[in-house]
Amino acid sequence: MSIRFGGIEGLTACTRVEFEVKPGEFVVVLGPSGCGKSSILYAVAGFIRPTEGLVLIDGTEVIEPSADCGVMFQSHKLFPWKTVEENIAIGPRMRGSSNIEARRISRALIHRVGLKGFELAHISELSGGMTQRVNLARTLAADPKVILLDEPFASLDSQTRIDMQELLLSIWENSRKTVLLVTHDIDEALLLADRILLLSSRPGSVVGRFLVPYARPRSTSLLSSGQVLELKSKLFTLLRSEQRKTTENRR
Amino acid sequence: MVKLRQSVLPLALVAVLWEVLAHAGLLNMSFLPPPTKITLALLEMGASGELSTDLIMSVTRALGGFLAGTVVGVLLGIGTARTSLGRYFLLPVLQSLRSIPSIAILPFAILLLGLNEVSKYFLVFWGVFFPVWVNSHIGIAGVDTQYIWAARSLGVQGWRLLWEVVLPAAVPLIVAGMRVGIGLAFLNLVAAEMSGASAGLGYRVSASHLVFRPDKMLAALAALSLLGMAADAAFGLLVKRILPWSVDRS
Numbered sequence: 293m294s295i296r297f298g299g300i301e302g303l304t305a306c307t308r309v310e311f312e313v314k315p316g317e318f319v320v321v322l323g324p325s326g327c328g329k330s331s332i333l334y335a336v337a338g339f340i341r342p343t344e345g346l347v348l349i350d351g352t353e354v355i356e357p358s359a360d361c362g363v364m365f366q367s368h369k370l371f372p373w374k375t376v377e378e379n380i381a382i383g384p385r386m387r388g389s390s391n392i393e394a395r396r397i398s399r400a401l402i403h404r405v406g407l408k409g410f411e412l413a414h415i416s417e418l419s420g421g422m423t424q425r426v427n428l429a430r431t432l433a434a435d436p437k438v439i440l441l442d443e444p445f446a447s448l449d450s451q452t453r454i455d456m457q458e459l460l461l462s463i464w465e466n467s468r469k470t471v472l473l474v475t476h477d478i479d480e481a482l483l484l485a486d487r488i489l490l491l492s493s494r495p496g497s498v499v500g501r502f503l504v505p506y507a508r509p510r511s512t513s514l515l516s517s518g519q520v521l522e523l524k525s526k527l528f529t530l531l532r533s534e535q536r537k538t539t540e541n542r543r
Numbered sequence: 544m545v546k547l548r549q550s551v552l553p554l555a556l557v558a559v560l561w562e563v564l565a566h567a568g569l570l571n572m573s574f575l576p577p578p579t580k581i582t583l584a585l586l587e588m589g590a591s592g593e594l595s596t597d598l599i600m601s602v603t604r605a606l607g608g609f610l611a612g613t614v615v616g617v618l619l620g621i622g623t624a625r626t627s628l629g630r631y632f633l634l635p636v637l638q639s640l641r642s643i644p645s646i647a648i649l650p651f652a653i654l655l656l657g658l659n660e661v662s663k664y665f666l667v668f669w670g671v672f673f674p675v676w677v678n679s680h681i682g683i684a685g686v687d688t689q690y691i692w693a694a695r696s697l698g699v700q701g702w703r704l705l706w707e708v709v710l711p712a713a714v715p716l717i718v719a720g721m722r723v724g725i726g727l728a729f730l731n732l733v734a735a736e737m738s739g740a741s742a743g744l745g746y747r748v749s750a751s752h753l754v755f756r757p758d759k760m761l762a763a764l765a766a767l768s769l770l771g772m773a774a775d776a777a778f779g780l781l782v783k784r785i786l787p788w789s790v791d792r793s
């Protein structure tokens with residue numbers, strides 16, 4: 293697909309991006325800032341339509357947002373007028389669960405993401421790390437076919453980010469949901485992905501596809517082991533040169 | 544808003560000064576009766592049952608018109624912000640009506656509806672409706688798209704999207720519009736009561752003028768002032784209780 297904003301004369305966010313994600317696969321889209329990562333994700337979610345091309349999920353074209361795609365935004369977008377528990381219970385309720393059942397699912401997930409005791413808290417009372425835990429739980433609770441994550445941990449401090457990455461890893465390794473995550477963080481990509489798609493600077497297009505062969509279950513100690521060095525330096529060089537183009541384009 | 548408690552001392556000082564000046568012969572007592580006389584008038588009105596009748600009439604009219612104005616304001620706000628019929632047809636009509644200072648509609652309302660309760664409720668409604676509608680429209684049209692996206696990808700659709708996401712997100716602005724509406728409700732209420740009624744605080748103000756009872760007139764004005772402050776404070780408390788997130792952000 294290609295995505296252009298503002299008509300023919302407008303700005304091209306990404307061009308001829310083509311990829312496939314298999315069921316149960318964790319794919320990371322890695323790219324420099326402003327290369328169209330969010331736009332690609334939004335098109336997959338059905339928030340925007342690609343200018344050219346299309347998105348298929350299980351062979352059906354995506355034309356509008358639906359519960360098939362769970363999305364976790366970079367800034368949390370939790371609803372401040374609902375409690376933690378109510379935010380997480382939305383997905384199950386919309387799928388037709390009774391209120392009691394939805395609440396049970398919600399509580400179990402609150403427990404799973406380590407927020408026991410905060411069920412009735414309001415969103416404004418939570419720290420950044422805690423809101424992203426709720427955000428993750430809310431997305432998981434809706435049990436979507438595909439989970440889309442837009443730089444979910446970019447706004448967190450490095451310690452909290454590592455905690456969250458390990459949490460996501462352990463949840464994913466148990467559930468094997470289909471995940472598409474975009475990031476500009478190489479370590480994050482190496483830690484989480486089965487496969488990495490490297491995007492060029494804007495207009496983004498796929499300039500590299502890499503298998504990430506490390507054994508699972510993984511943990512953050514993977515990143516300090518020798519086995520990642522080769523792929524990491526390769527990605528670093530490529531991303532660096534794309535990032536430089538971004539900076540030059542801006543001048 | 545100035546806290547009620549903080550206004551006690553300054554008001555007491557003004558009252559004392561007024562009283563002293565009046566008794567010193569520096570104020571014309573028959574036009575500007577001192578606070579003691581006003582208090583006496585208030586007590587007299589209380590004893591005769593006049594005050595409670597006036598209060599009940601005014602509060603009922605203000606509350607009825609306010610609720611109607613709020614409900615219709617929010618409903619039409621949804622209409623103009625989220626439907627194309629509303630946006631292209633209703634919006635321009637309402638905008639031109641809004642430019643009429645709402646009191647100016649009074650004679651026309653009386654002509655159309657008669658000099659009765661209906662026209663009074665209507666006038667209060669008319670004053671409350673516009674600020675509530677405008678703020679609802681702005682609040683609803685301006686809801687963060689990502690809230691809506693997030694909700695839709697959780698499976699929220701249709702009326703639920705409106706009820707669970709769009710309206711709550713717009714609530715801080717709607718509440719602000721209602722607050723402006725309270726002020727306008729009293730303004731229009733008094734105007735309506737002064738131009739023909741048999742009870743109500745606004746009626747009392749103009750009736751006291753006709754029988755030359757400035758003490759009663761000032762007593763009625765004081766009651767209006769208290770009522771206005773009480774309404775605002777009560778509204779603030781209510782909002783804090785049932786819509787806490789709308790206070791957190793502002």
Ligand SMILES: Nc1ncnc2c1ncn2[C@@H]1O[C@H](COP(=O)(O)OP(=O)(O)OP(=O)(O)O)[C@@H](O)[C@H]1O
Nearest residue numbers: 297298303304305324325326327328329330331332
């Ligand atoms: N709705 C829109 N209208 C016009 N231009 C847009 C719109 N959304 C994004 N863009 C532009 O498209 C380009 C790609 O944006 P996008 O947000 O997809 O990039 P990104 O890779 O997610 O960036 P970041 O790393 O900052 O999150 C940017 O230049 C952006 O300004």
Ligand SMILES: [Mg+2]
Nearest residue numbers: 329330331442
């Ligand atoms: Mg982005």
